[in-house]
Structure formats: C-alpha cells, structure tokens
Amino acid sequence: MIIVKDLSVERLDKKIFENINLSLTSGNITILRGKNGSGKSTLLKTILHIIEPSFGTIYWKGKLLKKNLYDFYDNVTYIADKTSSLTKLTVKDNINIWSRIFFSNINNSQLETALKTLKLENYLNKKVGTLSLGETKKLEFLRLIIENKKVWILDEPLSNLDEDSVQLIKQTFEDHCSQGGSIIFSSHQNPGIYVTEEVQL
Amino acid sequence: MIIVKDLSVERLDKKIFENINLSLTSGNITILRGKNGSGKSTLLKTILHIIEPSFGTIYWKGKLLKKNLYDFYDNVTYIADKTSSLTKLTVKDNINIWSRIFFSNINNSQLETALKTLKLENYLNKKVGTLSLGETKKLEFLRLIIENKKVWILDEPLSNLDEDSVQLIKQTFEDHCSQGGSIIFSSHQNPGIYVTEEVQL
Amino acid sequence: MKFLVNPAKFNEVTDYIFKPVLILSVLLFALGLLFSFYLSPDDYQQGSTVRIMYVHVPSAWLALLTYATMTLYSILALAFRIPFGFIFNTAVAPIGAVFTLICIISGSLWGKPMWGTWWVWDARLTSVAILFIIYLIIMFMNLSFENRIVREKVVAVFILVGSVNLPIVKFSVDWWNTLHQPATISKLSKPSIDPSMMIPLIIMTFAFMMIGLAIAILRIKTEIISRKTNLS
Amino acid sequence: MIKFLIKIIFFYYREYKLNLSGFQDILTNIIFFFVSIFIFIFSIGPDKDTISVVGVGILWTLLLLSSTLSLRKFYQDDFENGNLVIMHLNGFSFGFIAILKTLSNFLFVQIPFLLSIPIACILLNIANDKIIYLITSFGISSFILSCLGSISSSMNLMNQRNFLLGSLIVMVFSIPIIIFSVGIINMEESFNSLINILFGILLIVFAINPWASGLCLKLSLENK
Amino acid sequence: MIKFLIKIIFFYYREYKLNLSGFQDILTNIIFFFVSIFIFIFSIGPDKDTISVVGVGILWTLLLLSSTLSLRKFYQDDFENGNLVIMHLNGFSFGFIAILKTLSNFLFVQIPFLLSIPIACILLNIANDKIIYLITSFGISSFILSCLGSISSSMNLMNQRNFLLGSLIVMVFSIPIIIFSVGIINMEESFNSLINILFGILLIVFAINPWASGLCLKLSLENK
Numbered sequence A, B: 001m002i003i004v005k006d007l008s009v010e011r012l013d014k015k016i017f018e019n020i021n022l023s024l025t026s027g028n029i030t031i032l033r034g035k036n037g038s039g040k041s042t043l044l045k046t047i048l049h050i051i052e053p054s055f056g057t058i059y060w061k062g063k064l065l066k067k068n069l070y071d072f073y074d075n076v077t078y079i080a081d082k083t084s085s086l087t088k089l090t091v092k093d094n095i096n097i098w099s100r101i102f103f104s105n106i107n108n109s110q111l112e113t114a115l116k117t118l119k120l121e122n123y124l125n126k127k128v129g130t131l132s133l134g135e136t137k138k139l140e141f142l143r144l145i146i147e148n149k150k151v152w153i154l155d156e157p158l159s160n161l162d163e164d165s166v167q168l169i170k171q172t173f174e175d176h177c178s179q180g181g182s183i184i185f186s187s188h189q190n191p192g193i194y195v196t197e198e199v200q201l
Numbered sequence C: 001m002k003f004l005v006n007p008a009k010f011n012e013v014t015d016y017i018f019k020p021v022l023i024l025s026v027l028l029f030a031l032g033l034l035f036s037f038y039l040s041p042d043d044y045q046q047g048s049t050v051r052i053m054y055v056h057v058p059s060a061w062l063a064l065l066t067y068a069t070m071t072l073y074s075i076l077a078l079a080f081r082i083p084f085g086f087i088f089n090t091a092v093a094p095i096g097a098v099f100t101l102i103c104i105i106s107g108s109l110w111g112k113p114m115w116g117t118w119w120v121w122d123a124r125l126t127s128v129a130i131l132f133i134i135y136l137i138i139m140f141m142n143l144s145f146e147n148r149i150v151r152e153k154v155v156a157v158f159i160l161v162g163s164v165n166l167p168i169v170k171f172s173v174d175w176w177n178t179l180h181q182p183a184t185i186s187k188l189s190k191p192s193i194d195p196s197m198m199i200p201l202i203i204m205t206f207a208f209m210m211i212g213l214a215i216a217i218l219r220i221k222t223e224i225i226s227r228k229t230n231l232s
Numbered sequence D, E: 001m002i003k004f005l006i007k008i009i010f011f012y013y014r015e016y017k018l019n020l021s022g023f024q025d026i027l028t029n030i031i032f033f034f035v036s037i038f039i040f041i042f043s044i045g046p047d048k049d050t051i052s053v054v055g056v057g058i059l060w061t062l063l064l065l066s067s068t069l070s071l072r073k074f075y076q077d078d079f080e081n082g083n084l085v086i087m088h089l090n091g092f093s094f095g096f097i098a099i100l101k102t103l104s105n106f107l108f109v110q111i112p113f114l115l116s117i118p119i120a121c122i123l124l125n126i127a128n129d130k131i132i133y134l135i136t137s138f139g140i141s142s143f144i145l146s147c148l149g150s151i152s153s154s155m156n157l158m159n160q161r162n163f164l165l166g167s168l169i170v171m172v173f174s175i176p177i178i179i180f181s182v183g184i185i186n187m188e189e190s191f192n193s194l195i196n197i198l199f200g201i202l203l204i205v206f207a208i209n210p211w212a213s214g215l216c217l218k219l220s221l222e223n224k
C-alpha cells in the first residue's frame, strides 16, 4: 500500500538520510532500525507528510501520497515517540475525546476489555499527569484500538514498557497483521516480533 | 551508604508498595525491577525525599536521611524518567547552565571527550527541542559527568537508547563503581549490566 | 455542645433537630411574607419599596454572620486542630455566597428607586461586593485544589485573612460618609425604627436563619459522608 | 459529511474540556473581569463622572488583556504535546484547524467577557443606550483580535527570529483597530457606517487567517 | 559559602537565559502596557485634566494586570520539566528557591515595567515631580506583588485546572495595597511615613513568602 522511493530528507540543510526505499503491503510489518539520531522518527514523519522530503516520492495505493493525502490519513494511526494524551484531564476524558473525535465504531465492552488487558481499568478517573511512564504509554496504545485503522505508524512503541506489555503489543501486532493491517514501527529493542522487512537507517 | 528499611508509600491513600528493604554501599549497583506502575519511580523519589514515605525509614551514612538531607543531596545525582533539559535553549546553553549551577570541577577537555563519546559534539548549537529522543536522553547523562557525584539515582536510563549507547552506559556504570561510586537505577531491559542487588517491586 | 465540633455527634444531634428546623423555617418564612406584604405600613418617604428591606437586611446580616462563623471555625480548625472546622467551611461557603448575592441584588433593586442608580462605588457596597468575591474564591478553591489536606488549610488561612473585610462591611457606613443607610436597626442603643417594621424584619431574619441552618445541616452531612467514602 | 460535522462538534467538546473543565471556570473568568474592574475603580477613585468617562477604556483594556493572556494557550500546548499532528491526521487541514481554533478562542475566551459587559456597564455607570453599541463593536473587534491572535501565535511557534518580529507586528496591527473601535462608541450618528468598516476589516482578517496560520502551523510542525 | 553565592549567580544566569529567550513575552507585555495607555487616552479624549487625574490609577492597574499575566510562568515550567527538583537536589531548599524566584520575577518581569513608567508619565501628563514618588511606591508595591504572585502561583501548582484562581487571589489581596499606594501619591506631605508603612507590608509578605511558597512547592512536587 505504501511505497517509498529514494527518499532523502534534509533538515536545516543537513542530510538526515538518503535514498531510503521501502514498501508496505497489507499484512506486513516493517521495522526501522538505526542509531540515535539516524532519522527513524524523521522518516516516519516524512511518510506522514508532516515533513516534506527533499528528494524521492511516496505512493499510497499507487497514487502520489501528496495528491491522496486525506484518504491516506483516513487509514492511518500515528503514535509519536512522546505521549500526546492531555495530562490535565483524566484517563476517561482522554478516551472520551479520542473515541468521539475519531468517530470510533468500537463499543463499550470492547473498550473495557482493551482497558483490562492493558491493566488500566482502575485508573479511569486518574489524571493522566499522575500515571507512571509506562501507564501513559499504554494509554496511548488505546488509540490503536479506538481509531481502528489499517496502517499503524508507531515510533518506539516498545520503550518504557514491562515484559508483559511488550508481549501484549507483540500479540496485538500479530492479530492486526492477520486481519490484513500493516505496521511500520521503529525500535531499539528486539522483542522477537516477526517482521517482514527491516530497514536500516 | 544508603539503607532503606521497611519502606511503604501511599499515594492518594492507595498503597503503592510495602516493606521494601535495600541497602547500597559504595561500589554497588542496585537495579529496580517491576511492572509498569509497580512504583519504581516512586521509590526513587522517596529515597530522594521528594515524596514522604508513609512508613519506614531511610538512612544516609548511618544517620536519618531526613536529618542529613543536604549532605545527601551533595552526593547524589538524579536523572528522572522524563528529560529535564530546557528545550528552548541550545545544548551548549544547557551544558553551561548545568556546569555552572552545579559548580562543576571538570574541565573543558573532559567535557569535550564526554560529548564526543556521547556523539553530541555536533549539536552544541542546536536547540534541545529539535534533538532526537535518544539524543535528548544522552544529553541528560552529561549531568552525571558534570555533577561528578558519588551516588547516581537513575530512572529508566536505558530506554530509547541505541545499542552503542547502552554499551557506553554500561561501561560508565562499571567505571563509576570501580571508583567507589554507587548506582541505583530502574529498568525494564536487561542489558547485561552486572548488578549487586536486584529489588523486585 | 460537642456536636458543634464533632462529626459523629453532629450527625446524631442534627438527626433530631433537622425536621423541627425545616418546619420552623417554612412557618417563619410564610409568616414573614405575610407580615412584610400585608401587615406592615408603607414608609412615608419610600412608599412600598421599603418592603425590599425585609429581604435585604436579613440577607445582609446572615451573609455577615455566616462569614463570622466560618472565621470562628477556621480558628478552631487551625489552632485547635479540629477537622470539623474544615468540613463546616467547605459546606457553608456557598450558603454565605447566596445570602450575599441576595443582599446585593435586593440592594440594587432598592437603590434604583432610592438613589437613581443600580450601583455606586461607596464603601459599603464595594466591601460587600468584595465579600461576595471572597466567598466565590473560597468555593473555587474547594472545587479545584487537588490535595484535600492542603486545600483545607489554605482555605482556612484565606478565610482568616479575608475576615479583615467583615468590620469594613459593618462599620463602613459609620467610618465614611456614604449614600448607604447608616445603622438604624442594629444600633446598640435604641433602634430608630418603627416597631411595625421591626416585627416583620425580625421574623424574616429568623426565617432566613432557619433556612440557612437547614441547608447547612444537609450540606455538612453530605460533606461528612463524602469524606468518609472518598478519602482524597 | 455528517461525520465531518460531528468531528467538528467533538473538536469543540475537546476544547471545552481543555479550556473550561466546567461551569466554574467560566465563572472564574467572569469574576476575573469584575475584579479587574474593581481594581480600576480603586485606583482611579470612586468619582461617578470620571468613571463613566474612562469606563469604555477600561472595558477595552480588559478585552485586550484577556486576548493577550490567551495568546500563549492558542496553539502552544497542542503543538508541544503533538495533538496538532493528531488532529491533522484526523482529516483537518491546517487552515481548517486554524479556523476552528480561532472560533474556539472566540467562544471560550472572548464570549464570557462579552457576556459580562452588561453588568460591567452598570458598575461603570455607562449609559444604558450605549450598551448595544458597545456589545456590537466589542463582538466584532474581539473576533478580529482572535484572528490576529491566531496568526501571531502560530508565527510564534516557529521560534525563529524573523517571525518573532512578525508576531509583534500583528500585535501592533491590533492597535489601530482598537483605537478605531474605541472611537466608534462616541460617535453615535455615524455608528452604522463605522461598524461596517470594522466588519470589513474582520472579513479581511478572517479570510487571511486560515491561510496564514495554516502555513505557519505546517512550517512549524515541519521544523519541530 | 562563596560556592553558594556563585550558585545563586548562576541561578540568575539561568533565569536570564530563560526569560530572554522569552524576550518576546517581555516585549509583548510592554506593548500591551503602552497600547492600553493609548486606549485610555483615546477613550477619554484629549482632555488633559481628566487624563492626569486618572493617570496614576491607570498605571497602577496596568502594573497589576501585567504581573498577573506573568504569574503562569512563575513556577509552572520548572515544575513540569522537573527543574524544580534538580534545583532542590542541588542544595537549594524550597523556601530559598521561592526567594530566588521571587527576585527573578521582580528583575525580569517587573523591572521592565518600572523602566517604562517615565515614558508613560509623559503620555499621561503626570507632573514631573510626581514621577519620583511614583517610581518609589511602584517599586515597593511591585515587589509586594512579586511575593504575592510567588505564593499564589506555587499554590496553583496543586490546582492544575483553574489557572485564573491564582490571579484572582493575588488581585483580591492587592486591593488594599492599591488603595494605599494610590493614596500615597496624592499626599505628598506625609509621603515618607506612608512609604514606610508600604515597606512594612513588603517585609511581612517577604517574610511569609519563602515559608508559604516553599511548603506549597514541596507538597505539589510530592503529588506530581
């Protein structure tokens, strides 16, 4: 679905990376690997067209992504490397806002099981600002389920999580792929997730 | 040097952990392990006397830590789980502020080698806000060297770092311990750092 | 008198007196309305607008009285470590605010025919407005500060500091030469008011007091319960 | 299409939650204005005539203050915590986000203030028949201020020196508008034609806003 | 000891760096200040006498309002990014941090204002010989405001919801101070003795400040 061709990105006239090629079809998982500062996050943002590449093109469903942007956005969930929940609101408020703004079609019981598997069910009325680092991170993953889109673009989803949660994520990834979804994520760890393509930056 | 006895902490009247014992002597490394939300960060903050425990006592050099607080603070560096560099200033400004405010006794060439080993030497005039996640994290470690204290209290120092940097940290830990320093840190990963004590929360 | 400082005792005693208080407040209020509308004369200067007085003056007195008791309880709570004081303050502040609001609104309604404007910046009116704002701030603090233990202390200190305003409200008419009526009824010497106006005024004052008391009892009870169940 | 409308509604639900997590916040806003009026009165003195002369000026200053106060919150928080990106990925173009945000600033910051004008007029001894003029001109100019605020605070996000200047220029821009609208109130005969001019300015700024703010948002996210 | 002094100096170096990178904020404040003065002049009309009567009052209110503007920055940023903890671990007790921060607020927020007072006096037709009184009384009172601001904004750290509450509290407390200092300027004979009283208030607030703010900082960090 996504094809990235000869992508190069410059930032402040400094080359971040050059000639990156990758393609993501449904059911596939792509992992981005590379040192700190090698441009993984930058690449993900470029794919999302938040950053404009200096060379190269990106295709979405065969068309230029630029021309087809909002269709692409309708199919993609992005989780950045920093949490984006609203720290001043409670977990519940955050979930409410997301599920409403994303026009989510999942029902309450699905949400509850998701909360339970993530072990967040007791924190519903707690301010996000007072959660632990890993809990905040897990809360972010709820968006994957709420948005319920095909392509997941995740920036370091595995950091700050405990062993159990990492396994859970792994499981979720596999389920998503078997349902025809596709994932591209960056990580420094190697938790034994089966990936179809590894891109070295 | 640090002895923690029967420590229990409550937050909003909810027990976070109970009866934790640990002792840290010079040359030792203690690792805190536990699930997300098990209270690792809370324990570290309690040891730093930022959070008051509901039960239990902490001793520093044989005396009650409470009574001896500023002597303790003179010997400890704390790196929290979130970065605390000033994102609006450049790397250089941050380093300047730190080295001056901590009245650092390391000289410029030491600093430069440190910057080089951390591969941050090219970013001196860059705003911290525009660094990559791992680079920001590494910048934080510079404080260990600038402050040059005996006890290091580190919250998830290994997350978001690439393989090389983790090795570097490992090396730094070993050097520090061989010079009589002591370290207590929390982590979800197991990078093969030799630890003297493992506390399960 | 222990029920005035002890939550458990308070619950016990108020279980007995709540119903009488409620009935009394309804009766007194009805009686007061009857008196103030039918059984009291028009003022020879002010005509029938004088009847606003039967709302205005009692509510003004009670606004002040409520704050005064809150100040007392703050001292009890802070100096003698009696937590009931915090409970009382949290529960009662909105009642005081409402009384103050009634006082301001009725005063303005009275002021339009008497002085020609709704509002003047004389010392009495200004200080009452500040009293109202102080009440509101107390309420806001109670609603938005997260840590209860800290919040109650902060609020109690704030109440104490704010109590400076009370004598200003009370004596501003004597200290400064203002538009507002100087003390005519609440003078220590002989009140210079006709008994036919005095009677409805007193009845209405007691009616207001009883209503306030009834609501206060309810609110304090709920506050006690909410503290038991939700410890934060 | 309906889906999109619902999205917009929930955009405002979110803004509401963020800006005023309840009725008491609106009340606090309003009280804040009244206390500011108090402060003015205390510092100027209680003389009726003076007050009614400076009254309009006081109201204007407060309006300006409230918009300056809110400038920082305009995009900054959403920019920093990444919510701007999420909204964009959710199908709102940057220009459209700018429009929504401007309206939300108007709704949650300026409107509470507009609502308290009638009472403020009583306190400040402003003649009753002027109130309607006041509210009209205030309504329009506060909307202009919201638009200008949107532009300047989105410029602010870029955090580069030349844009720093830009946002100051926008501040300076608002001066003639304010001075103009202050003048309006004292010229009752030609009120209508003057209001039309103000309205014209509003239209221009409103048209520029999504374009300018959208661009700034895009660029600042790119350089984040 | 000397080490400690040097630490303090670099504390201010840090504040300077931080505030100056928010140079725009300072400039915005000053522009706000002058724009408001213009608003007044325009809404009052060019009548010199009225202007000079209300001039002092206007200056006062603007000073107060603009210091409320800066309240948010007082501790919030350092609280959120963890620098408060680092400073504390670096040997500053919370009370001492409060003192330093209060001084820094005075230096970087209030002083720019004090500097612009002479110009404002010219605009507002305030007699030259009054300027010195004005600046003295403003200096002291703005320091009082800094202390009050420190207390209320440290308190507000525990209240993440209702930001304006802190400003409200400061404003209510500053009412007596305003009444007092506006009075001062019009009573030139007894100026010295009145200034002494103002100074007394300053001392009291300054003494309470480290204790109260320090406690609030500690508690809010504990519950962060």
Ligand code: HEM
Binding pocket: C053, C056, C057, C060, C061, C064, C103, C104, C105, C106, C107, C108, C110, C111, C112, C114, C115, C118, C124, C125, C128, C129, C169, C170, C180, C181, C182, C183, C184, C185, C186, C187
């Ligand atoms: C908004 C405007 C007003 C406010 C805030 C206000 C406030 C108060 C307050 C606080 C008191 C109680 C004072 C005490 O206990 O000594 C009071 C009493 C009183 N007020 Fe007003 N007032 C207002 C307008 C008026 C007007 C327009 C009148 C009539 C011309 C009026 C007549 C009185 C009288 C007769 C008393 C009883 C005085 C006494 O003997 O204690 N008030 N008012």
Ligand SMILES: Nc1ncnc2c1ncn2[C@@H]1O[C@H](COP(=O)(O)OP(=O)(O)OP(=O)(O)O)[C@@H](O)[C@H]1O
Binding pocket: A011, A012, A016, A034, A035, A036, A037, A038, A039, A040, A041, A042, A043, A081, B129, B130, B131, B132, B133, B134, B135, B160, D222, D223, D224
């Ligand atoms: N806003 C920006 N402006 C300029 N340069 C930037 C900006 N953001 C990142 N960079 C630089 O681009 C390079 C790549 O950054 P990026 O965040 O993509 O790295 P990364 O591979 O995600 O690293 P990490 O593993 O540490 O997250 C880094 O050297 C960084 O300093």
Ligand SMILES: Nc1ncnc2c1ncn2[C@@H]1O[C@H](COP(=O)(O)OP(=O)(O)OP(=O)(O)O)[C@@H](O)[C@H]1O
Binding pocket: A129, A130, A131, A132, A133, A134, A135, A160, B011, B012, B016, B034, B035, B036, B037, B038, B039, B040, B041, B042, B043, B081, E222, E223, E224
């Ligand atoms: N400020 C706070 N107020 C109330 N509860 C809190 C606060 N901070 C943390 N908690 C709760 O305390 C528990 C422990 O948090 P802590 O941050 O210590 O966990 P942790 O072990 O560090 O987890 P992680 O591995 O995710 O970082 C969590 O359940 C969290 O929700």
Ligand SMILES: [Mg+2]
Binding pocket: A040, A041, A042, A081, A155, B132, B133, B134
């Ligand atoms: Mg990255």
Ligand SMILES: [Mg+2]
Binding pocket: A132, A133, A134, B040, B041, B042, B081, B155
């Ligand atoms: Mg943690």
